[in-house]
Structures are given as C-alpha cells and as structure tokens.
Amino acid sequence: MKTDNKQKYLYIEGCNSISLAKKYGTPLYILSQRKIEERCIKIKDVFSNKFENTSAFYASKAFLTMAMCKIIEKQGLGLDVVSGGELYTALKAEFPTSNILFHGNNKSYEELSLAIENNISRIIVDNIYELKLIEEISSELHKKTNILFRLTPGVTSITHKHIDTGRKDSKFGIPLEIDTILEAVKVALDSNNINLKGFHFHLGSQLFDNITYLKAIDIVFELIKFLKDDINFTTEELNTGGGYGVSYQKKEIEKPLEYFIESIMERVYKNCNEYKLIIPKVSIEPGRWIVAHAGTTLYTIGNIKEISGIRTYAAIDGGMTDNPRPSLYGAKYFGEIANKIDQEKKYKVTISGKCCESGDILIEDLDVPKITPGDILAVYSTGAYNFSMASNYNKNIRPAVVLVKDGESEIIVERQSYEDLLRGERLPKEFKNLK
Numbered sequence: 446m447k448t449d450n451k452q453k454y455l456y457i458e459g460c461n462s463i464s465l466a467k468k469y470g471t472p473l474y475i476l477s478q479r480k481i482e483e484r485c486i487k488i489k490d491v492f493s494n495k496f497e498n499t500s501a502f503y504a505s506k507a508f509l510t511m512a513m514c515k516i517i518e519k520q521g522l523g524l525d526v527v528s529g530g531e532l533y534t535a536l537k538a539e540f541p542t543s544n545i546l547f548h549g550n551n552k553s554y555e556e557l558s559l560a561i562e563n564n565i566s567r568i569i570v571d572n573i574y575e576l577k578l579i580e581e582i583s584s585e586l587h588k589k590t591n592i593l594f595r596l597t598p599g600v601t602s603i604t605h606k607h608i609d610t611g612r613k614d615s616k617f618g619i620p621l622e623i624d625t626i627l628e629a630v631k632v633a634l635d636s637n638n639i640n641l642k643g644f645h646f647h648l649g650s651q652l653f654d655n656i657t658y659l660k661a662i663d664i665v666f667e668l669i670k671f672l673k674d675d676i677n678f679t680t681e682e683l684n685t686g687g688g689y690g691v692s693y694q695k696k697e698i699e700k701p702l703e704y705f706i707e708s709i710m711e712r713v714y715k716n717c718n719e720y721k722l723i724i725p726k727v728s729i730e731p732g733r734w735i736v737a738h739a740g741t742t743l744y745t746i747g748n749i750k751e752i753s754g755i756r757t758y759a760a761i762d763g764g765m766t767d768n769p770r771p772s773l774y775g776a777k778y779f780g781e782i783a784n785k786i787d788q789e790k791k792y793k794v795t796i797s798g799k800c801c802e803s804g805d806i807l808i809e810d811l812d813v814p815k816i817t818p819g820d821i822l823a824v825y826s827t828g829a830y831n832f833s834m835a836s837n838y839n840k841n842i843r844p845a846v847v848l849v850k851d852g853e854s855e856i857i858v859e860r861q862s863y864e865d866l867l868r869g870e871r872l873p874k875e876f877k878n879l880k
C-alpha cells in the first residue's frame with residue numbers, strides 16, 4: 446500500500462481507493478492480483494521448484510471465482526475444491542481437471558459423479574461410505590479413479606477450536622485405527638475401478654507452529670511403514686494439507702513459508718530414510734496463505750455513536766455478512782480511514798456492522814483520526830474466507846469484487862441487486878394473485 450503525493454488517500458496497486466469506492470460503491474472487496482501471484486511464486490520457489498516430486502494446490506474455499514481459477518492456473522498451481530459448486534466453478538473456468546483435488550466429508554453421489562465424469566486428478570476420500578460410492582460410480586462410468594485417503598492423525602493444533610481438524614474427535618477423515626484403515630485400504634486395492642495413491646491429512650487452519658505437522662508426519666509414516674510390511678502397499682503420495690497462518694494485525698508476526706515447508710520436507714525424508722521407504726510425492730494445499738493479504742474491503746462510515754465514558758461506535762455499511770470471521774472466530778482485523786491516511790490517529794472507535802446482532806462488531810478499539818460520516822474505512826487482509834463465507838443475512842446484498850493490478854481495476858464479481866436476493870423465490874398459489 447502507498448499513499449499519494451499529498452499522503453492523503455490510500456492507494457492499492459496504484460489505484461486510489463477513494464475513487465474505487467466512488468466508482469463501484471461500498472462495501473467493496475478489492476483483490477490484488479499481484480499479491481496473489483507473489484504468493485504463488487513464493488510457493489514455487491520454496492516448495493514445488495525446490496523439492497523434486499512435489500505439487501502445490503490452492504485451497505479454493507478461501508476465495509473462489511472464475512477469475513481466481515485463471516490466476517491460479519496461470520501460476521501453474523493446482524486447485525483443491527470441496528463441493529460440487531466449487532468444482533463447477535473450476536470447470537466453467539476451464540481449469541485443467543488433471544490438476545484438481547476433490548475434498549469433503551460428505552460428498553454426494555451427484556458431486557462424486559461430476560468429479561469422476563470429468564476425470565479430476567484425485568478424490569480425497571474421507572470415509573468408507575464415500576469409498577463405496579466412488580467404487581459404484583466409477584464402475585458405472587467405466588473409470589479408474591485415483592484416490593487418497595484422508596486420515597485424522599489425532600494431533601491437536603493451537604488455533605480456534607472451529608478450525609482445528611486434525612484432532613481425534615473430528616468430523617473429518619478416517620481415524621488412525623489400524624483395523625479401520627486396513628479395511629479401507631483393502632476395499633480400495635480389491636477394486637478394479639479405484640487406484641489408491643496414498644494419504645492426506647489436514648491439521649487445521651491459521652496455524653503458526655510446525656510441531657503438529659511434524660507429529661502428524663511421524664504418525665502417518667508409522668502407518669505407511671506398517672502397510673508396506675504387512676500388505677506390501679507402497680504409498681506413492683502424501684498430501685500434508687494447508688493451514689499456514691497469516692497475520693491480520695500489524696503487530697502479529699507471520700512465520701515465513703520456509704518455516705513450515707523445510708521442516709515438513711526434512712521430516713518426510715527422515716522417515717523414509719529410517720524406514721527405508723521410497724519418498725512419496727508430497728503435496729501442500731494452502732488457501733488463506735495465498736489470498737488473505739491480497740484482499741482489502743472498503744466500507745462507508747455512517748452513524749457515529751458516542752457513549753460517554755464507555756466507547757464510540759462507528760457503524761459501517763457492511764459487517765458480519767461480508768466478513769463473518771470476527772463474530773465466528775473472534776478474528777481480529779486491522780483497518781485505516783482510507784481518505785485520512787495522513788492524519789494522526791488520536792481516537793479509538795469500535796467498528797460496528799449493520800446487521801441486527803449485537804455481536805456484529807468488525808473491529809474493537811481501532812485507532813483512527815477524527816472521523817465523520819462518509820469517511821471510507823479500509824479493512825486489510827480480507828482476501829480469505831470473507832467473500833467465500835459471505836451471506837445475505839438481513840437480506841443484505843453481497844458486495845462486488847474488483848481485481849486491481851498496475852493501476853487498473855476490473856469487476857470480477859458484480860454487486861448483487863435486490864432482484865438477485867429474490868431469485869428463486871416463489872409465492873405459494875394462495876397468494877399468487879395478490880397485488
């Protein structure tokens with residue numbers, strides 16, 4: 446971010462944020478293409494181009510549009526999708542299906558059929574029920590489907606409880622119990638329509654410590670070794686999930702990507718060496734780390750309410766509908782007044798959303814200059830899990846998404862209209878003729 450000559454306005458990728466707010470309206474999601482590309486390049490430098498037989502996927506649940514598919518494809522990363530809708534978006538964007546992974550803990554028959562018909566690269570199988578569906582569909586379609594099993598390694602990470610997924614008590618994955626896994630592996634190996642390539646784990650999201658990754662790798666390698674010795678099964682692939690944390694506030698310190706990657710790769714090599722196993726192809730699938738910092742959301746400040754001796758609320762024209770993370774996970778964001786970037790921050794305000802919920806608070810105690818209604822608030826690092834988790838609660842419309850690059854801006858998702866809100870609604874017969 447830089448400011449203009451007068452140091453008055455916030456600029457994002459050479460675009461004046463106030464002009465963007467005027468042109469496209471607020472709330473407005475702004476996405477920097479350059480920042481996404483930089484992160485992809487870093488992944489290639491640190492991981493996929495550095496280590497042999499590796500591949501990186503973008504976890505599209507963090508932010509997915511057809512434009513994003515194109516950006517990711519151009520960078521040569523694969524895509525991880527988690528629903529029929531995400532897969533459909535990727536297919537519509539003509540993302541190469543040979544580079545798509547399909548996740549999910551309860552994929553439907555229709556979703557699996559769409560994936561198998563389109564020859565997507567790997568299905569990450571969450572449970573034996575799903576395995577049987579895949580077998581049935583693959584056999585009907587005369588396909589041989591490549592799969593990995595998602596394992597729950599039983600390690601607990603330091604993060605919000607709702608996004609800690611590797612612990613034993615998790616709705617995701619096959620528990621690391623040898624009988625259950627052996628059964629799953631045998632069903633897969635006995636099938637003519639399934640090709641079991643290996644295993645996957647994902648420990649959680651917004652992680653800042655590599656310890657759980659290392660523990661999980663050791664645990665999974667015990668299994669890999671057991672399967673080699675017991676049934677001579679060779680694990681060709683190991684997907685270690687995503688989860689690398691980002692700092693939402695200036696004072697937090699983000700761990701460099703190398704911190705995770707180097708230790709993950711070292712630990713894989715160490716296990717292979719000790720157990721005399723061939724080194725499997727290692728994959729990663731970060732979402733947040735790629736796109737969070739590429740996003741900024743602009744809001745217009747409306748009512749300012751001072752409660753003497755308690756606090757001042759500044760209400761914005763969005764809130765938990767475009768960014769549910771503070772109310773869901775207590776996430777903390779940082780923001781600035783985009784039209785007063787040069788002014789001294791002498792005041793504290795609490796940024797409140799416009800939803801009918803007391804919990805709809807975006808930022809508590811933000812330092813700001815003197816603010817007035819009409820000021821534009823920029824909230825940073827909103828690229829991940831904001832647009833993708835947006836809702837129409839209170840029949841608020843979803844903001845537009847604008848892509849910025851080299852001083853140019855372009856709409857990639859239109860702002861919803863009130864008409865969009867009613868799309869699909871029908872009046873029952875009884876009321877059809879009412880005016």
Ligand SMILES: Cc1ncc(COP(=O)(O)O)c(C=O)c1O
Nearest residue numbers: 504647650651687688731732733
């Ligand atoms: C299976 C899987 N892979 C990858 C991710 C991406 O996580 P993150 O955005 O934290 O990198 C998630 C979400 O937590 C996930 O569930």
Ligand SMILES: N[C@@H](CCCC[NH3+])C(=O)O
Nearest residue numbers: 506608650651770774830
């Ligand atoms: N939605 C979560 C991340 C979930 C990741 C998917 N397992 C967040 O905003 O932090």
